[in-house]
Amino acid sequence: MDGAIPLFRMEGISKRYGGVRALEKAELSVTPGSIHAILGENGAGKSTLIKVMAGVVAPDEGRMMLDGSEVTFSSPAAANQAGIVCIFQELSLVPELSVSDNIVISDPPKRFGMIDRKAQRRIAEEALARAGAADIHPLALVKDLPLSRRQMVEIAKALARKPRILILDEATSALTAADVAKIFGVLKRLRSEGLALLYISHRMNEIAELADQCTVFRNGRNVASYAAGSKSDNEVVELMIGREYSHIFPPKPVRAPATAAPVLEARKLSWTDRLDNISLTVGAGEVVGLGGLDGQGQRELLLAFFGVLRGLSGQILIDGKPVAIASPAKARRDRIGMALIPEDRKTEGLMLPMTVRENLSFATLDRLSRAGIIDRAAEQRLIDDMVALLAIKTAGLDIPVGALSGGNQQKVVIAKWLMRQPRIILLNDPTRGIDVGTKQELYQLMRKLADQGAAILFYSTDYDELIGCCDRVLVLYDGAVKRELVGAEITERALIASALNIHGEEMPARGMAKGMAKTPARGADA
Amino acid sequence: MKDWRYWLAEQRGTLLAFGIFIVMFTIYTSNHPAGFTANVVQTASNKGVLLAFVAMAQTLVVITAGIDLSVGMIFLLTNCLASWLVIGTGIETAFGVVAVLGTGLLCGAINGAIVIYGRLQPIVTTIATGAVYFGIALLLRPFPGGSVNEDLADALTGRLFGVVPASLVALLAVVLVVWMPFSRSVLGRAAYAAGSSEMAAYMSGVPIRRGKFAAYALAGLLAAIGGLFLTFFTYTGEAAYASGNAYTLFSIAAVVLGGVSLFGGKGSAIGAIFGALAFRTIGDLLFVFDFDPLWQPLFQGVILLIAVSLGAFALFRVRNRLEWFL
Numbered sequence: 001m002d003g004a005i006p007l008f009r010m011e012g013i014s015k016r017y018g019g020v021r022a023l024e025k026a027e028l029s030v031t032p033g034s035i036h037a038i039l040g041e042n043g044a045g046k047s048t049l050i051k052v053m054a055g056v057v058a059p060d061e062g063r064m065m066l067d068g069s070e071v072t073f074s075s076p077a078a079a080n081q082a083g084i085v086c087i088f089q090e091l092s093l094v095p096e097l098s099v100s101d102n103i104v105i106s107d108p109p110k111r112f113g114m115i116d117r118k119a120q121r122r123i124a125e126e127a128l129a130r131a132g133a134a135d136i137h138p139l140a141l142v143k144d145l146p147l148s149r150r151q152m153v154e155i156a157k158a159l160a161r162k163p164r165i166l167i168l169d170e171a172t173s174a175l176t177a178a179d180v181a182k183i184f185g186v187l188k189r190l191r192s193e194g195l196a197l198l199y200i201s202h203r204m205n206e207i208a209e210l211a212d213q214c215t216v217f218r219n220g221r222n223v224a225s226y227a228a229g230s231k232s233d234n235e236v237v238e239l240m241i242g243r244e245y246s247h248i249f250p251p252k253p254v255r256a257p258a259t260a261a262p263v264l265e266a267r268k269l270s271w272t273d274r275l276d277n278i279s280l281t282v283g284a285g286e287v288v289g290l291g292g293l294d295g296q297g298q299r300e301l302l303l304a305f306f307g308v309l310r311g312l313s314g315q316i317l318i319d320g321k322p323v324a325i326a327s328p329a330k331a332r333r334d335r336i337g338m339a340l341i342p343e344d345r346k347t348e349g350l351m352l353p354m355t356v357r358e359n360l361s362f363a364t365l366d367r368l369s370r371a372g373i374i375d376r377a378a379e380q381r382l383i384d385d386m387v388a389l390l391a392i393k394t395a396g397l398d399i400p401v402g403a404l405s406g407g408n409q410q411k412v413v414i415a416k417w418l419m420r421q422p423r424i425i426l427l428n429d430p431t432r433g434i435d436v437g438t439k440q441e442l443y444q445l446m447r448k449l450a451d452q453g454a455a456i457l458f459y460s461t462d463y464d465e466l467i468g469c470c471d472r473v474l475v476l477y478d479g480a481v482k483r484e485l486v487g488a489e490i491t492e493r494a495l496i497a498s499a500l501n502i503h504g505e506e507m508p509a510r511g512m513a514k515g516m517a518k519t520p521a522r523g524a525d526a
Numbered sequence: 527m528k529d530w531r532y533w534l535a536e537q538r539g540t541l542l543a544f545g546i547f548i549v550m551f552t553i554y555t556s557n558h559p560a561g562f563t564a565n566v567v568q569t570a571s572n573k574g575v576l577l578a579f580v581a582m583a584q585t586l587v588v589i590t591a592g593i594d595l596s597v598g599m600i601f602l603l604t605n606c607l608a609s610w611l612v613i614g615t616g617i618e619t620a621f622g623v624v625a626v627l628g629t630g631l632l633c634g635a636i637n638g639a640i641v642i643y644g645r646l647q648p649i650v651t652t653i654a655t656g657a658v659y660f661g662i663a664l665l666l667r668p669f670p671g672g673s674v675n676e677d678l679a680d681a682l683t684g685r686l687f688g689v690v691p692a693s694l695v696a697l698l699a700v701v702l703v704v705w706m707p708f709s710r711s712v713l714g715r716a717a718y719a720a721g722s723s724e725m726a727a728y729m730s731g732v733p734i735r736r737g738k739f740a741a742y743a744l745a746g747l748l749a750a751i752g753g754l755f756l757t758f759f760t761y762t763g764e765a766a767y768a769s770g771n772a773y774t775l776f777s778i779a780a781v782v783l784g785g786v787s788l789f790g791g792k793g794s795a796i797g798a799i800f801g802a803l804a805f806r807t808i809g810d811l812l813f814v815f816d817f818d819p820l821w822q823p824l825f826q827g828v829i830l831l832i833a834v835s836l837g838a839f840a841l842f843r844v845r846n847r848l849e850w851f852l
Contacts, residue, residue, distance in 0.1 A: 075731065076730070092729035094791070102730075105715070105719060141532075300846075310847065
């Protein structure tokens with residue numbers, strides 16, 4: 001990197017969201033004619049970094065230099081103008097418009113004040129050819145294309161903007177192998193044309209093939225930069241490890257391997273291209289974690305159990321018997337007794353303007369009512385129990401739940417489901433954005449519920465939680481279970497390595513040597 | 527090259543509306559006592575064109591994934607205003623026309639400003655502004671009355687060369703002058719993009735706000751053109767509340783029949799025009815078959831319900847049930 005003049009430089013960039021720091025004095029240099037890979041686990045700050053670069057998010061502090069002079073971007077359009085174009089993970093295509101409309105959308109060619117369709121067609125065809133996707137018809141509507149084709153259109157759209165810096169954020173995640181090969185050819189050509197490319201991916205083999213330079217992020221900081229190929233996969237995992245441990249977890253029970261029939265079981269669950277042949281079991285009293293990088297099918301798996309997805313193939317078994325769960329209302333019925341603590345409490349968990357009382361009893365109204373009339377006294381008793389059990393801090397039961405702190409809102413969501421005394425509890429990243437104290441209470445609660453016999457399936461993006469809370473962890477990658485970690489095997493190193501789908505020999509033997517079933521009180525010794 | 531297939535797919539809604547209209551109009555004229563004569567066509571055209579203008583207005587807003595419940599009231603307000611201003615010498619009449627159209631544009635712009643910059647829901651905003659526009663219309667014409675430049679009115683509601691209804695020619699002119707440029711401009715595309723996926727449009731640096739604002743403002747203008755033609759047909763202005771509401775409701779029916787998606791981002795004003803003409807014809811079928819006119823509102827209501835139900839079919843294909851609520 002010495003010698004080459006950086007085209008773009010970020011210095012001391014910090015960004016906080018509420019109490020969570022996403023970036024902490026991050027630095028990054030980008031040189032023309034090279035492919036720079038960014039690595040890091042969930043929440044390491046990768047996404048925030050590129051959002052800052054692309055003008056989507058304004059940093060709290062720090063500065064950005066383009067060609068040696070300071071720049072600020074007030075919008076994605078401003079960043080585009082400066083030649084920084086980003087291909088986001090969430091597609092930025094407009095579904096009802098045609099491919100060519102989308103490719104020129106930021107700056108359509110004009111003639112007499114109107115869009116010049118001939119020129120637009122020409123630009124689109126050129127860009128598609130350059131992206132190696134000349135087979136896509138420019139007049140096709142984006143919504144009619146399969147995901148992999150859309151991603152190619154996205155790349156063509158970026159190229160049509162004549163970028164100097166092109167950022168690809170997991171841009172190959174939906175592509176077929178043939179498309180990936182094409183795209184790699186395109187990216188290498190762009191590099192030789194002098195573009196600077198930033199490549200974010202969790203696929204280590206892609207990074208090995210493409211990148212010239214790598215930077216590892218951890219806890220919102222860039223912790224290491226090195227020339228690609230100069231470190232082994234194992235060393236890279238080592239760099240990514242080191243999340244600060246700030247939580248205290250309840251001790252895990254020392255138990256013999258589960259002998260009882262599992263309460264919840266999945267056999268060969270598949271759904272569209274998001275879930276791929278997933279089989280798992282959760283026994284009574286067990287906390288089973290779902291790990292892996294964000295967006296590998298964990299959410300969909302929980303939704304599949306809860307009856308939200310249609311067109312699911314495979315089997316779901318409760319107490320060893322196959323069941324068809326057609327809706328959340330059916331999932332929560334006594335025979336199944338399932339509860340899902342959703343990821344976004346503001347939209348899926350709570351009715352914010354309604355009162356704490358109303359929110360608490362929503363999921364239990366059928367049990368609290370006789371002939372459609374709510375038994376107020378019974379409701380009150382149950383609510384009092386829950387408020388005491390979870391120590392919900394609220395100025396009263398009749399204030400809007402939106403007025404509570406994030407942690408207490410989350411407690412309300414959980415209490416609402418606990419009122420039904422569910423046997424199966426699915427948790428979808430329940431501690432996101434809540435304070436440390438509440439998190440610890442939730443860990444205690446989870447263990448307590450398991451001890452009382454609940455089967456718990458727990459998805460978390462925070463590896464620390466998986467290590468501290470779970471008896472077993474299933475690591476998902478591309479919608480499939482890639483690895484199961486049991487007891488002392490659950491270490492940060494193992495979680496990261498399997499989340500990146502790095503196989504085999506470099507796995508540390510520490511966890512295995514101690515035996516799989518007889519787990520020590522503290523699962524992780526990393 | 528199979529360009530034509532993509533073109534066909536894009537125009538499917540419009541062609542379908544065109545087909546429905548042709549079938550309905552054939553049934554209508556073949557059962558009409560007078561048959562397919564220039565007179566019948568002229569009357570049908572004059573009635574249909576009014577709704578066509580209002581439906582065009584509705585289309586622009588619906589494309590942005592909004593809805594304009596004030597179009598009928600802008601239509602009334604400009605009718606009442608025209609019955610005061612579009613009169614006198616050529617210059618005075620011209621000034622009146624400009625003032626009426628400017629008023630419509632202003633009404634639309636107010637809707638747009640509130641929805642876009644005030645971030646209020648289109649449905650609530652336009653119910654409220656619609657009530658205001660009706661209130662002003664009532665003050666302008668507490669009782670039906672007024673007059674209009676009859677030379678102009680007769681020229682625009684009569685026939686050209688003895689056969690072609692002038693109102694139809696006027697409609698075509700408006701399509702060429704207002705709709706075509708808008709749909710092919712950057713602003714028009716921004717309106718479509720915002721209606722289809724506002725976030726994707728934002729991430730792509732599309733001028734969403736200006737596109738939506740233009741759509742609302744031009745909707746006001748088109749409703750005013752409708753109001754102007756109402757004045758030409760009736761020679762008077764009248765703040766008839768029920769009539770304003772009916773036009774708003776029918777404009778939604780016409781838009782849906784014309785293949786414009788109420789979810790936004792899809793459809794064209796041409797489709798909505800055929801939707802309007804078809805809807806009018808269907809309503810009038812009752813007359814040629816000698817039904818009691820009392821049945822007409824119920825009949826039209828049922829057609830509207832069927833039309834909006836067709837738009838919900840896409841929901842059956844959703845595989846993640848949470849997407850029902852997006």
